[in-house]
Amino acid sequence: MAERVTFDYSIAKKFISDEEVRMIEKTVENARNELVGKSGAGNDFLGWIDLPVNYDKEEFARIKKAAGKIQSDSEVLLVIGIGGSYLGARAAIESLRHSFYNSVSKEIRKTPEIYYVGNNISSTYIRHLIEVIGDRDFSINMISKSGTTTEPAIAFRVFKKLLIEKYGKEEAAKRIYATTDKSRGALKNLATEEGYESFVVPDDVGGRFSVLTAVGLLPIAVSGADITKLMEGAASQRERCLNDGFTDNDSMKYAAIRNILLRKGKNIEILANYEPSLHYVSEWWKQLYGESEGKDQKGIFPASVDLTTDLHSMGQFIQDGQRTMFETVINLEKQKHEIVLEEEEVDLDGLNYLAGKTVDFMNKSAMKGTILAHTDGNVPNLVVNLPEENEYYIGQLFYFFEFACGLSGYMLGVNPFDQPGVESYKKNMFALLGKPGFEDQREELLKRL
Numbered sequence: 064m065a066e067r068v069t070f071d072y073s074i075a076k077k078f079i080s081d082e083e084v085r086m087i088e089k090t091v092e093n094a095r096n097e098l099v100g101k102s103g104a105g106n107d108f109l110g111w112i113d114l115p116v117n118y119d120k121e122e123f124a125r126i127k128k129a130a131g132k133i134q135s136d137s138e139v140l141l142v143i144g145i146g147g148s149y150l151g152a153r154a155a156i157e158s159l160r161h162s163f164y165n166s167v168s169k170e171i172r173k174t175p176e177i178y179y180v181g182n183n184i185s186s187t188y189i190r191h192l193i194e195v196i197g198d199r200d201f202s203i204n205m206i207s208k209s210g211t212t213t214e215p216a217i218a219f220r221v222f223k224k225l226l227i228e229k230y231g232k233e234e235a236a237k238r239i240y241a242t243t244d245k246s247r248g249a250l251k252n253l254a255t256e257e258g259y260e261s262f263v264v265p266d267d268v269g270g271r272f273s274v275l276t277a278v279g280l281l282p283i284a285v286s287g288a289d290i291t292k293l294m295e296g297a298a299s300q301r302e303r304c305l306n307d308g309f310t311d312n313d314s315m316k317y318a319a320i321r322n323i324l325l326r327k328g329k330n331i332e333i334l335a336n337y338e339p340s341l342h343y344v345s346e347w348w349k350q351l352y353g354e355s356e357g358k359d360q361k362g363i364f365p366a367s368v369d370l371t372t373d374l375h376s377m378g379q380f381i382q383d384g385q386r387t388m389f390e391t392v393i394n395l396e397k398q399k400h401e402i403v404l405e406e407e408e409v410d411l412d413g414l415n416y417l418a419g420k421t422v423d424f425m426n427k428s429a430m431k432g433t434i435l436a437h438t439d440g441n442v443p444n445l446v447v448n449l450p451e452e453n454e455y456y457i458g459q460l461f462y463f464f465e466f467a468c469g470l471s472g473y474m475l476g477v478n479p480f481d482q483p484g485v486e487s488y489k490k491n492m493f494a495l496l497g498k499p500g501f502e503d504q505r506e507e508l509l510k511r512l
């Protein structure tokens with residue numbers, strides 16, 4: 064087991080020649096020069112590159128202090144945000160903490176329950192969450208870089224009212240933590256007006272690259288995970304991404320291989336995990352790659368599966384359907400807990416042949432068997448090895464994917480740091496909601512409905 068996150072495409076070698084890899088090396092090297100030299104498109108959004116070593120230490124200490132306060136005065140934390148304003152935190156918390164974090168006893172969890180809201184517009188979801196909170200003490204971390212995103216703003220209105228009804232305006236304000244732009248936007252104005260403790264999303268860090276800012280760090284710290292180790296892991300990966308040559312540089316190799324495969328018509332990438340705790344790492348990854356690469360009619364469509372679960376639903380298609388995909392498997396090398404299957408006197412279920420074996424041995428056998436089966440079905444399989452689910456390696460994993468994403472976007476010839484396409488639905492929604500300024504579009508849209 065390597066003591067770091069690594070990338071391995073050896074099993075996909077029948078789809079990729081050494082010559083192809085050699086020929087693309089220069090393109091990846093150029094992309095890295097553009098990224099690190101800050102000379103490419105979107106270069107005013109590259110603050111994430113240095114974040115693991117160059118972050119606001121005073122704010123970092125404040126995040127830890129705020130997390131401590133929330134832990135001591137709240138049974139529930141609501142994380143209000145959408146896209147990059149919640150996915151990174153959720154990915155880290157679900158990977159690092161208990162599989163049943165919210166339902167396990169307080170003695171085991173030791174920290175507040177954490178619920179995510181403002182990532183949809185469902186009134187039923189909101190009502191049910193109000194019921195879950197009941198009359199318990201709670202706090203809110205409202206996260207929005209722009210400060211104007213509709214989904215979280217709606218949820219914030221509802222839960223802010225609840226908080227004020229419960230504690231009164233003054234005490235409620237002490238239970239609201241705003242993570243937003245340092246000077247602009249509705250949320251910043253509200254925070255200043257009402258005196259909420261505020262944390263900053265730096266100007267040069269886009270939402271999907273913001274997990275290592277207060278956006279991710281405050282909820283992660285509240286969950287009891289060690290954010291210092293998270294940053295250390297990311298910093299160690301940054302070192303390698305920035306300095307290692309192609310042969311030793313896993314992010315560069317991942318960016319290279321996925322672009323080779325794209326050029327061969329593999330325009331769907333499926334991120335596969337074999338651990339339920341990694342489900343939200345995939346959700347985070349999908350936003351990262353989808354918003355970064357899917358533009359100008361280009362890009363690899365990022366999809367994900369949870370295995371072995373989805374082998375019983377999507378497995379048929381991956382094995383045998385249209386051949387337009389490749390798969391990237393996250394291989395978790397070491398379990399937090401192990402279970403050994405015991406022998407039964409009468410082997411009615413026929414499983415005694417597995418007696419004495421660990422459940423993880425079975426999971427890994429399923430994984431290895433699936434990798435080979437999918438390879439035989441002409442789905443190239445790439446592997447990202449994650450040594451363990453701890454803060455250090457999750458920090459490495461985040462940075463590994465972020466850096467490869469920047470490289471990959473430049474190799475594709477797009478600006479990986481904007482998301483102009485997201486505006487279209489917003490304009491239509493505003494028009495249909497009757498937002499002032501959208502009257503003309505409203506008329507047009509209503510005719511079409």
Ligand SMILES: O=P(O)(O)OC[C@H]1O[C@](O)(CO)[C@@H](O)[C@@H]1O
Binds near residue numbers: 147270
């Ligand atoms: O933090 P904000 O500004 O609320 O944005 C949330 C998400 O919405 C998007 O801007 C897309 O609408 C994402 O890029 C971002 O992560």
